Amino acid sequence: MKMFSIASFRVTGHWLLLLSLLTPSLQAQQATVADDTQRAANLPSGINDNFLSPELDPEEFIKRFEVESREVFACREQILASIQLSKGMSVADVGAGTGLYMKALSKSVGESGHVYSVDISPNFVKHLRKRATDEGLDNVEVVFCNDRNSNLKPGSVDRVFICDTYHHFEYPASTLASIHAALRPGGKLILVDFTNKGEGDRGQWLNNHIRAPKEVFQQEIEDAGFDLEEEVNVEGFKENYLLRFTKK
Numbered sequence: 157m158k159m160f161s162i163a164s165f166r167v168t169g170h171w172l173l174l175l176s177l178l179t180p181s182l183q184a185q186q187a188t189v190a191d192d193t194q195r196a197a198n199l200p201s202g203i204n205d206n207f208l209s210p211e212l213d214p215e216e217f218i219k220r221f222e223v224e225s226r227e228v229f230a231c232r233e234q235i236l237a238s239i240q241l242s243k244g245m246s247v248a249d250v251g252a253g254t255g256l257y258m259k260a261l262s263k264s265v266g267e268s269g270h271v272y273s274v275d276i277s278p279n280f281v282k283h284l285r286k287r288a289t290d291e292g293l294d295n296v297e298v299v300f301c302n303d304r305n306s307n308l309k310p311g312s313v314d315r316v317f318i319c320d321t322y323h324h325f326e327y328p329a330s331t332l333a334s335i336h337a338a339l340r341p342g343g344k345l346i347l348v349d350f351t352n353k354g355e356g357d358r359g360q361w362l363n364n365h366i367r368a369p370k371e372v373f374q375q376e377i378e379d380a381g382f383d384l385e386e387e388v389n390v391e392g393f394k395e396n397y398l399l400r401f402t403k404k
Contacts (some may be wrong), residue, residue, distance in 0.1 A: 194327050198367040203324055204303070207277040214283035218254045228319055228348060229256060231392045235319070236260055238388045238398055239346050241269075245314045248272040248299075248338065250306055251321025253280055255287045261317070262293045272313065274299040274306055304330040308338035315339075319348040320396070322373060323366045332380035336403060345382055345401040349373060362395065370397055377401055 206212060224230050236257070241247060243266035249257055252273035261271045273284045273296055281300045288296040301307045303326045306316075316335050325331050335345065352366035353359065374384060382401035390398050 194329055196326060196328050196367060199326060200365055200367070203365075204276065204326065207280065207324075210279070212277060212279040214254055214279060217280075221254050222256050227393055227396050231390050232257065232260065234390045234392070235348060235398065236264065238390070238400060239264075239315055239317055240344065241265055241315060244268040246270040246272070246312060247315040247317060248274055248306070248308055248313045248335075249317045249319070250274045250301070250335065251276075251318055251324065252284055252298075253277075253321075255284050257317070257319065258284065258287065258296060259291055259293060262296055265295065267295060269295055271296045272299050272308060273297070274301050274308065276301050276303065303327055306331055306334045306338060308334060310337045311340050313338050313340065314343050316343070316345045318345070320350065322347055322349050323368075328376050329380065332377060336381045339403045341403070343403045344385070345377065345403070347373065347377065347399045347401070348396055350395055351397060358395075370399070374399060
């Protein structure tokens, strides 16, 4: 009986060891559950799948993004003025996409300034780097971010510009924390995003695509350590709004 007991223990011990290697620990499972609770509520399923796809063609998005029918293209001069840039400043465009604002931001901060074009899409990042090279934008640095972190260095920027991208943030609290850390004292965050209200087919699409109204986004940003400075009136905005915040 004693020998059988020892043998049984050895066999059982081997199985326990194997199971421990194959099965995630309870602590790891709990951490995953806790992390999932930080994900934004009401996000449409697969909201970022198109941008993460290796099949993404930037040229197709240029045709959609850089056209007069898009408010943030038609109103770009007013939007740029609201960022309040001057020579020598550093600005991050988080969710830079096709690079609609890259050249204008580069010119606004001048040779002594710096532009960080930040995006989560591998194909957009490649496109942005090529565009910066082709257009001779030597003060532009392209940053590859992820769904939890802007990957901006702490204390590196004076302004953060988020244009029609915030509603794509899957983990807004952690991304905002990285943005707050990246901003220098007195730095500002400029948010442009869609209202989730409207009429007809377009209004219905916005209502389904935008997870929360302006008031919710504003509160999330304030909770991350910002004060609302002003809601800027942009002539021509019907679907969008612009909020400017200051880092506390």
